[in-house]
Amino acid sequence: MLAEIITIGDEILIGQIVDTNSAYISKQLNAIGVKVYQITSVQDERAHILHALEDAKNRVDLVLVTGGLGPTKDDITKETFCEFLDDHLVENAEVLAHIKFIFENYVKRPTLPSNLSQAMVPSTATVLKNQHGTAPGMWFEKDNVVFVSMPGVPYEMKYLLQDEVLPRVIKRFNRPHIYHKTLLTYGKGESEIQEIITDWENNLPKDIKLAYLPSLGRVRLRLSSTNINQKILVDRVDAQMENLQNLLQDIAVGFEDETSIELRIASLLTQKNQTLSLAESCTGGALVQHITQNSGASKFLMGSMVPYKTTLKTELLGVSAALIEKYSVVSGEVAEAMATQCTKVFKTDYAIATTGNAGPTKGDADADIGTVYIAIASPEGVFSEKFSFGEARERVIKRATNKAFEMLLKEISKN
Amino acid sequence: MLAEIITIGDEILIGQIVDTNSAYISKQLNAIGVKVYQITSVQDERAHILHALEDAKNRVDLVLVTGGLGPTKDDITKETFCEFLDDHLVENAEVLAHIKFIFENYVKRPTLPSNLSQAMVPSTATVLKNQHGTAPGMWFEKDNVVFVSMPGVPYEMKYLLQDEVLPRVIKRFNRPHIYHKTLLTYGKGESEIQEIITDWENNLPKDIKLAYLPSLGRVRLRLSSTNINQKILVDRVDAQMENLQNLLQDIAVGFEDETSIELRIASLLTQKNQTLSLAESCTGGALVQHITQNSGASKFLMGSMVPYKTTLKTELLGVSAALIEKYSVVSGEVAEAMATQCTKVFKTDYAIATTGNAGPTKGDADADIGTVYIAIASPEGVFSEKFSFGEARERVIKRATNKAFEMLLKEISKN
Known part of the structure; x- marks a missing residue:
């Protein structure tokens, strides 16, 4: 059983936003046995949308469309669906009541005609309730192909997909x-x-x-x-x-788990009732940001520090200034001292420390651009490794982040 | 003048990766007057790729294809282009020398037949040198439409696009x-x-x-x-x-600048020779990560701290435990004390502090999920604002990050 995703919106085609909706939808469809045959991004333009819908109808069984459902004039998905289906818009009483409720309780200003126009839907549409916004989802059929229209706002789309669309797809199609x-x-x-x-x-x-x-x-x-x-x-x-x-x-x-490496670290530490802290120099907060983006981080993460300026490594973390002087700030010795001090300052079982030169220009130390030292402190002691991650800053930070989590996971799994 | 982007790779269609290449390419094309008419993601499958190429040929003047150029058997873009162009593969001496050079100097192991096969290109292709990898870019013409094939690895694609593709597009097409x-x-x-x-x-x-x-x-x-x-x-x-x-x-x-709000903050602080530090609780490192992802951050960012555990706000930042006890850790008073202490600990002109409850469950404080206090300390003093950012963790962190940078930018611009 095949599906196609059509994303509507000039902002995608001019590169103003990255289309994250398609990856999310693809993953969810795959999990219920629906194979995504193609993803197509088209402009907010009547003829182009019609063409994309027609093409998709000939290729697949299910077409999921996102975008173009706002109250303003540049959003034309509903009108275009009417043309495609040879249908007309009618007011839906439930959607109208929902819009009025949202305005009364959250937006707290009177509705405008354009807000109420979001209650107009093609007469043959099955309306899918959008709990998190005013634009309803819609489900249509034409020539035995199912079309679903969803808003492009990621969190509205996600809830609608989970709560309304996937259960209906499961019921409607035989899927391997x-x-x-x-x-x-x-x-x-x-x-x-x-x-x-x-x-x-x-x-x-x-x-x-x-x-x-x-x-x-x-x-x-x-x-x-x-x-x-x-x-x-x-x-x-x-x-x-x-x-x-x-x-x-x-x-x-x-x-590769469904769960990311951060989640595996989180689950192990929580399970063992152990704690973590971070001292990031060249990764500049990328590690802590990855860890705290998941809920439950406060169970094992005590805290983190980015002592970006060299002297702060001494003042805040207590790394000996003589050690930094002797080995330079980008060195295995300093990385290890940072990790050890980090476990002391934050009173944790484990700590990751990073120091290096992410580029594109050299900082306080003379190390080659891309040189990164990563140290892991554990109840067993401390160790560090040296890496050369190339010259592109974004890539250096990303590779250092991956590597640091790998080293930590390996260490936690040992004990 | 119209272009289409075709991305090849099952990993996109099963949602294993988010397609960031298309947004990057779209933005670059727009800047030189090329309008992207459609973005199409297709499988690593011969018939599907052929169909997408044929469709695109009828719609646009320029087709940029990414992906499917690796040395392994699942990569079939080159062979498929041969079929599309009625062409055959020939060995390109320059690409062969480049592959051998890369293996000798970087990979440091003998080449395998599959590595050398990356030097095989369609006989009518203009080869575009890939400085950062072994898969060459290729430029073809058919029926007056230009086709460009590039690797899917983002950093290889970016350099190839900038250095080889865009200059040729500018030369080849009249663009508005x-x-x-x-x-x-x-x-x-x-x-x-x-x-x-x-x-x-x-x-x-x-x-x-x-x-x-x-x-x-x-x-x-x-x-x-x-x-x-x-x-x-x-x-x-x-x-x-x-x-x-x-x-x-x-x-x-x-x-909206081409430059992000972080870059505007960076440029203002660097220009004024002023400094910044961060004390993040509920944003969990999202602020520092946004700032350090750009080079030059060390010119104004002294450091940051994520005192995730409540007691660390006292131990590391020096926020009075009695104040936390009196107002609760999620309060304007504590946010302001965090910001003020942050300027002292890191010795900076400005500091941002965040404290709140990002959800989905409540932490150390009883505040509603989504409640966030953001404080800005400046040479003029300190102030804070309270926000309610909804219940989705990812969204709470994102909105708090946006808002914190807005507040800081406004404050810096004043002085």
Whole structure:
């Protein structure tokens, strides 16, 4: 069963925003066995939208459309759906009451005609209630293809998709199960891996697909398949994954969880009732921001510090000025001292410390751009590693963040 | 002149990654007068790619394709282009030498046949040198439409686009100028704004397009137009923008810069030789991470702290425990004390402090979920504001971050 996502909005096509809705929708659809065949982003323009809807109708069973449902004149999705469906707009009493309720209780000003016009929907539409906004979702059918229209505002779309759209898709369509399993590897490039697994890859059953996903220091290997019978599906993919893992036992470090590495760290620390603090120099808060974006962080994260200025590493963290003088601020010795002091200052079991030169110009230390030292302090002691992460600042910070979490996870998992 | 972006890769369609390349490419094309008509994401599948290329050929003048150029078997873009162009692969000596150079100097292991196969390109392709990877970019023409193939790895794509693709596009096509100008407003909803500007909007020339972009507490109003003559274009849009600004003078706060609010803060502080520190509780490092992601942050940012645990606000920042006891940790009084102490501990001119409850469950304080206090300390003193940012954690943090930077920018601009 195939779906297409159509996102409507000039802001996507001029690069004013990144389209995060499509990835979210794709992931949710995959989880219920719906394969996304194509994602199409089109302009707020009548003829273009009509063309995209018509094309999608010929390709897939389900078309999810986001955007163009605001109260202002540049939003034309509803009118265009009317034209596509040969339908007309009618006022929906429930939506009207919901809009009035929101204005009375939250917006706290009288409604304008354009606000009330959001209660107008195509007469053949099944209205999907938007709990978090005034633009209703809509469900239509044409020639046995289902079309769903949702607002483009991410959090409104997310609730609507979860609460109203997915349950209806599950009821309306027979869907196979889709299963992805992704192996994480470190230390070899994709071509080397292919060389090792070439016989296995050549003998992989046609309905199991292998993808190589290289990124910043790691290659992920994803197996994907589809089957009506979930047990058969999972057993067949898992068996192939076991073979693959055996072939790559030196470099395979585990499977990509649905949960991110931060969530795995969070869950382990919470479970063990242990605590964490962070002293970030070159990662500049990227570590703490990743950890606190998930709720429950306060259970194990005591706090963090970005002692950006060198002297603050002494004043706030208590790293010896003589040590910094001797080894330079970008050194393994200083990283380790930062981590150790961090566990003392914040009174935690674990600490991560980073110091380095993220570029593009050199700072207080003479280290090459891209040089980063990461130290982990644990109840067992402290250790550090040196890395060269290239010259692009964004990439240096990202790679250092990934690596720091990997080092910490490995350390926590040991104990 | 119209372009289409085609991104190839199952990882996009199963939601494993968010497609950030398309927004980047769109923005760059817009800047040189190329309008992106459509963005299409398709699978790593021969027939699907061929279909997308054929469709795009009938719609636009320039097709930019990313992805599917790796050395492994799941990458099939080159072979598919050969089929589309009725061409065959030949070895390119320059690319071969570049691959060998990279392996000798960076990868430091012998090449494998699959690595060398990246030097095979369609015989009619103009090869575009990829300085940052082994997969070359390629430029083809068919029926007067230009096709460009680039790797999907974001940093490889970015350099290739800037250094090789855009200069060729500028040379090859006559392009009009495209101009967008975006007004920032705070305090009214999009429907209210439409009500105020309705006469002006109805009389807007047909070739100037207005878009309403509502998001978390603000509405941005974008005017867009296109013209061969740049001066006429800019004058006409600017004149309409001035009218719009006059109509909305109570709520308009300025124009959306190409530069972000963090960069504006950075530039002002650097210019005035003033310094900043941060004490973040509920924003959990989002502020410092936004600031340090740009190079040059060390010129004005002394450091930051996330005293997540309540007692650390006393131990590290020196906020009086009695004050926290009296007003609760989520209060304006505590936010202001955090900000003031922060300027003392980090010895800075300005400080931002945040304290609140980002949800989804309540923490150390009894404040409603979504309640956030933001305080700004400056050489003039300290003040705080209270906000209710809703119940979704991600949104609370994002809105608090936006608001904190707005408050700081306003304060710095005053002095």
